[in-house]
Amino acid sequence: MEIREEVQALGAIGLRRRYRVLVAKLGLDGHDRGAKVVARALKDAGFEVIYTGIKQTPEMVVRSAIQEDVDVIGISILSGAHMALVPEVLRLLKEYGADDIPVVVGGIIPWEDAVKLKSMGASEVFFPDTPLSLIIEKIRELAEKRRKGLE
Amino acid sequence: MVRAGYKDRLDRFLTDSGIEIKTVYTPLDIASTSYFEKIGLPGQYPFTRGIHYNMYRGKIWTIRQFSGFGTPEDTNKRLKYLVEHGETGLSIAFDEVTLLGLDPDHPLAVGEVGVEGVSVASLWDMDVLFKDIDMGKITTNMTINPPAPVMLSFYVAVARSRGVPDHMIGGTTQNDQLKEFIGQKTYVFPPRPALKIGVDVIEWSIRNLPKWNPISISGYHIYEAGATPVQELAFTLADGIEYVREMIRRGYDVDSFAPRLSFFFVAGINIFEHVAKFRAARRMWAKIMRDWFGAKKARSMWLRFHAQTSGVELRAIEPYNNIIRVTLQALAAVLGGAQSLHTNAFDEALALPTEFSAKLALRTQQIIAYESGVADTVDPLAGSYYIEWLTDKIEEEAWKIIDRIESMGGMLEAIEKGYPQREITESAYRRQREIEEMRKIIVGVNAFKGELLENEVKIPLLEIDEPAVRAHQIARLKKLKSSRDQAKVNTALTELERAAMRGENIVPYVYNAAISLATLGEIMGVLRNVYGEWSEPIIY
Numbered sequence: 001m002e003i004r005e006e007v008q009a010l011g012a013i014g015l016r017r018r019y020r021v022l023v024a025k026l027g028l029d030g031h032d033r034g035a036k037v038v039a040r041a042l043k044d045a046g047f048e049v050i051y052t053g054i055k056q057t058p059e060m061v062v063r064s065a066i067q068e069d070v071d072v073i074g075i076s077i078l079s080g081a082h083m084a085l086v087p088e089v090l091r092l093l094k095e096y097g098a099d100d101i102p103v104v105v106g107g108i109i110p111w112e113d114a115v116k117l118k119s120m121g122a123s124e125v126f127f128p129d130t131p132l133s134l135i136i137e138k139i140r141e142l143a144e145k146r147r148k149g150l151e
Numbered sequence: 152m153v154r155a156g157y158k159d160r161l162d163r164f165l166t167d168s169g170i171e172i173k174t175v176y177t178p179l180d181i182a183s184t185s186y187f188e189k190i191g192l193p194g195q196y197p198f199t200r201g202i203h204y205n206m207y208r209g210k211i212w213t214i215r216q217f218s219g220f221g222t223p224e225d226t227n228k229r230l231k232y233l234v235e236h237g238e239t240g241l242s243i244a245f246d247e248v249t250l251l252g253l254d255p256d257h258p259l260a261v262g263e264v265g266v267e268g269v270s271v272a273s274l275w276d277m278d279v280l281f282k283d284i285d286m287g288k289i290t291t292n293m294t295i296n297p298p299a300p301v302m303l304s305f306y307v308a309v310a311r312s313r314g315v316p317d318h319m320i321g322g323t324t325q326n327d328q329l330k331e332f333i334g335q336k337t338y339v340f341p342p343r344p345a346l347k348i349g350v351d352v353i354e355w356s357i358r359n360l361p362k363w364n365p366i367s368i369s370g371y372h373i374y375e376a377g378a379t380p381v382q383e384l385a386f387t388l389a390d391g392i393e394y395v396r397e398m399i400r401r402g403y404d405v406d407s408f409a410p411r412l413s414f415f416f417v418a419g420i421n422i423f424e425h426v427a428k429f430r431a432a433r434r435m436w437a438k439i440m441r442d443w444f445g446a447k448k449a450r451s452m453w454l455r456f457h458a459q460t461s462g463v464e465l466r467a468i469e470p471y472n473n474i475i476r477v478t479l480q481a482l483a484a485v486l487g488g489a490q491s492l493h494t495n496a497f498d499e500a501l502a503l504p505t506e507f508s509a510k511l512a513l514r515t516q517q518i519i520a521y522e523s524g525v526a527d528t529v530d531p532l533a534g535s536y537y538i539e540w541l542t543d544k545i546e547e548e549a550w551k552i553i554d555r556i557e558s559m560g561g562m563l564e565a566i567e568k569g570y571p572q573r574e575i576t577e578s579a580y581r582r583q584r585e586i587e588e589m590r591k592i593i594v595g596v597n598a599f600k601g602e603l604l605e606n607e608v609k610i611p612l613l614e615i616d617e618p619a620v621r622a623h624q625i626a627r628l629k630k631l632k633s634s635r636d637q638a639k640v641n642t643a644l645t646e647l648e649r650a651a652m653r654g655e656n657i658v659p660y661v662y663n664a665a666i667s668l669a670t671l672g673e674i675m676g677v678l679r680n681v682y683g684e685w686s687e688p689i690i691y
Contacts (some may be wrong), residue, residue, distance in 0.1 A: 027264050028247035030336020031378050033463070036691040040580045053689050054336055057259065079247050084262025084617065109499055110612050122190075123691050128467045128500055129596050131587050134668070 008116045018048045019143040022070040024087070027056040027138040029079035034106060036126070038074060041132040042139065058088035066098050071143035072123075077107040082117070090121045100149060106130070161590075166424040167582075170544055176536035177385050184539055189434065193529045196441070197434040199542065200530035201488040202453040206604045207526035209237075212484075213491035215292060216461065219244030219269035220503045220613065221620050223279040226269040230284060232506060236513055239415055240491055241322075242292040243280070244268035244503075245302075250337040252298040252675030265620035268294075269504070272624065272671045273631050277305035278312075287315035290442060291322035292367070292457065292491075298341035299326035299352050300658045301674050304665035307360070323413060323457070324365040326352050329390040329562055332687065333571045334372030339675065342566050344682035348657065350397045355658035357408045367457060373571070374417040375463045377579025378631040381429045381545055382415060385552035392553075395444055396561070407445045409451035409600035418458040418484035418492070422462035422478055426532055427485030427541035431458070435546055437633035447619040457486035459493040467499040469595040469607050478515055480551040485525055486532055492516060502612040572690050628670065635668040644677050651681040 004121040023039040025032055032054055039051045041104055050068050052061065065073050075086060086105055106126035114125035124138050165173040184190065192198060194204030201208060218224045218241075226553075230241055238680050244270040248260040254272045255264045264270050272278055281291075286309065292586075303324050310320045328345035331338040338345060349366065356365035370387035378386065387597045391412065407489040414434065436454035440446040460480035465473045474497045481494050496504030502675050504512065520526050531536045541571040559565045567574070585591040592598045647660040659679070666672050 027266060028259060030331075030338075030527055031376075032336060036576050037377075037580050037583050039691045040576070041583075050688055051691050053687060055259075058391070078267075079263055080266035081247075081262035081617075108501060111608060131582060131589060131597075 007065070018046060019072070019140065019147075020048040020050065020068065020070045021070060021072045021074055021139060021143070022050050022052065023037070023064045023074045023076065024052040024056045026056050026058065026075045026077050026080045026085050027081040028055060029077070029081075030054050031078040032076070034078070035074075035076035035093060038076070038106065038132065038135060039090070041136060042074075045136045045140075047139070049063060056084055058092055060094040061089055062096060062098070065093075065101055068098060070101060071146050072139050073101055073103045074139065075103060075105045077105065077109075080108070082107065082109055083113055086119050086122060088118055100146060104135075104139060106135070153311075166380070166541070167419065167421045167616065168379040168424065168545070168548065170424075170541070170583050171379075178536060180536050180540040181543070182480060183371065184543060189543070189688060190533060190539065191617055196452060198451070199430050199434045199451060199532055200492075201642065202433070202455060206488060206529040207365075207485075207520075208214060208529070208664060209287055209672065210306045211487050211520045211526060213240040213290070214238050214513060215240035215242045215491045215493055216513055217244050217292075217294065217493045218504075218508065218509065219263040221244070222271065222623050223269055223271060223276045223613055225265070225284050225620075227284070229506070229509070230280075233509065233513060234289070236510055237517055237609060238513055240292065242493060243294065245293075245295055247337070247521065249298070249671065250295065252301070252339055252671055252679075254628060254670050254672030255621055256628055257672060260621065262617060264617060264624055266305075266615050270304070270620065270624045271302070272628055273670060274305050274308055274665055275627060275631050276559075276624075277302075277309045283307055286313060287319040290362075291612050292325070294336075296325055296328055296337060297345065297348070298671060298675055299324045299328075300348060300661040301671050303352060303356070304658070306639040306668050308662065312554075317359055318361050320360050321362040323367050324352060325369060325415070326366045327369040327390065327415075329393060329566060330369045330372055330387070330624050333575065334374070334376035334378070334686075338685050338687075338688070339679065340682040341685040342563055346393065346563060348678075348682075349655045351658050352412070353394065353398060353401075353408060354401065354656055357411055363473065364411055367392065367413045367415040368574060369415040369440055371417045371459050372416050373575060373641065374419070377575040377577075377582065379418075379578050380419060380421070380424050380553065381548045382571075384432055384435075384545065385549040386429050386562075387414065387416070388432070388439065388549070388551050389565070391436070391554045392439060392600050393420075393445075394559070395440075395560045405440070405446045405449050406448045407447055408439055409444075410448060413490075414416065414454055414456035416456050416458055417461045418480045418487070418489070419461045420464050420480050420483070422483045423532075423538060423541060424488070424545070425480075425483035425485040425544050427538055429458075429484075429489070430538075430542045431546040431549065432456070433488070435544075435549065436609065442669070455490045456488070457491040457493070460484070460488040460495045462495050462499055463496070466596050467500040467604065470497050470500060472595055473500065474515070477512065478519070481515055481519055482525065485519055488530060498610055498612060501610070503615075504553075505591040505611055505613045506631045507611070516649060526624075529621060548674065569688050569690050572687070576691055594612045606623040630666055631670070639667045640664070640669045640673070644669055644673060648677045648681060650679060
């Protein structure tokens with residue numbers, strides 16, 4: 001059997017490549033504890049994780065997400081710059097025709113800002129106390145939904 | 152023998168560093184501890200019980216609230232408000248743009264100016280920040296690392312311009328370049344030049360500013376990034392050892408600079424463990440200074456420290472509970488003998504503090520200091536079988552880590568290999584899992600959860616109009632650039648570049664550039680060109 005057919009057959013029975021998530025620290029702050037804990041938890045839960053490291057711009061995040069063909073983008077931000085930077089990520093995804101990739105945001109984000117970010121198109125906003133199990137579950141749902149949408 | 156009591160709640164009781172705690176402690180647990188060798192009296196080697204003989208009976212710790220947001224005008228107002236309510240020292244929180252040595256008109260500054268601290272890009276900004284504040288009387292801590300030489304220059308130049316003599320300029324530049332690679336991560340230069348710059352600041356300060364603490368060797372950010380109390384202690388002392396070695400390599404006698412070194416630790420909610428950590432820290436540093444480096448002066452052996460209550464232990468859910476958490480954390484700092492303290496505000500799991508929450512945090516310290524009675528005798532927990540056992544245990548565990556770092560060739564090498572970074576990432580992950588698996592109870596978060604009241608969800612938060620702050624800061628920057636003597640700025644920057652390339656101490660050249668009205672971004676730009684920039688290995 002050709003390799004391509006083999007992959008397609010695997011896909012048909014649900015054994016396709018693992019969900020791929022980009023975990024990115026957006027903005028200038030170096031507080032990477034949360035991002036690393038989430039990246040690690042996703043990895044342990046069987047996701048393929050690409051962690052960008054700190055000091056990422058919206059342009060860098062969107063470019064890596066497209067290049068790496070990820071299923072979900074996870075953004076971590078503490079500095080308070082989320083209202084300037086996250087909408088820019090959402091805008092760029094649209095501009096590059098990649099707004100099928102869902103974006104989740106986590107960090108020190110006031111409640112009102114979370115509501116605004118969701119109305120702008122962020123799929124989920126997680127807070128400092130959101131359990132990892134919930135984050136993993138939501139990301140899995142979003143990834144599944146995206147894959148189905150692409151079929 | 153009849154044993155009355157319930158079955159233990161847990162299979163094992165552990166401290167946050169993973170040290171197993173016994174049911175009860177007795178004199179047998181400290182039988183091998185020699186009182187005079189390991190504990191002694193306050194003010195005497197090994198200083199386990201405190202650096203002064205009477206500690207807070209003589210002077211209450213300095214109440215130094217970390218503050219900064221928006222424009223220098225905004226922060227100036229907050230500083231005065233805190234002083235008016237009894238704050239006794241200042242501590243400046245800079246925004247990320249300033250911490251990374253960029254100007255507010257830099258493209259990466261969009262969204263970040265004044266949101267996580269105050270924006271300070273020039274001598275003019277520093278002048279506004281300290282408007283109507285007596286820089287000869289109050290001491291100021293500046294949490295600034297790669298740009299420490301620049302911010303110190305701005306501060307000293309403003310103080311001098313107001314006629315404050317050098318011997319009266321007091322305060323601290325955090326200037327702990329090595330900890331940036333482990334926690335906080337506001338590094339700019341690679342580790343080796345970073346260490347060089349940090350030591351330049353120490354050297355310049357001991358020559359020029361007799362009251363200045365040129366470095367605050369910091370465990371705080373290492374803890375906040377995930378370290379356990381034992382790891383925080385070990386990594387911090389290992390960083391300190393590296394600075395001392397570098398100064399000695401430059402030909403300084405240890406007693407000529409060691410009295411000016413200071414430390415910064417976290418005060419966590421696990422009270423006894425943090426008290427034991429502070430006591431072990433003093434004993435270990437005294438030993439390192441005396442036995443490793445041959446210090447003769449008692450002051451060289453003192454581990455003086457500022458403490459800040461842990462931010463990462465605060466919770467966004469039911470935020471008012473944080474008031475209680477901060478009180479307990481602050482108690483750990485005071486029982487542990489801190490020289491100065493910052494108590495976080497209860498809303499800091501959500502945003503920077505409002506005027507109200509900042510005042511409440513300040514009041515927390517005053518209530519502990521003046522109402523609780525804990526400041527009336529020195530080291531009141533000493534002699535507790537548990538505390539002395541735990542102090543010994545923490546010391547033992549911390550030495551193991553320091554020995555490991557020494558065997559790698561020191562902290563610089565360990566950082567380049569990613570050792571401390573890996574260890575604390577591991578600890579952070581372990582801690583989070585403990586919470587999720589209910590092995591660690593956080594009230595209101597993973598246990599005792601109920602319906603949230605409306606005023607627990609919608610608490611008033613400090614809002615910063617970032618575009619307005621940025622526009623304000625850029626406008627002042629433009630004005631500064633159009634009013635200065637550009638030729639003078641160019642000369643100062645060229646001289647700085649040459650000095651850096653020759654490997655000289657850069658601080659005098661940074662100072663000259665600062666008073667010629669070169670900006671933070673311009674000065675750091677020159678240094679970036681010479682030393683290069685660091686990007687860390689990805690470890691998670």
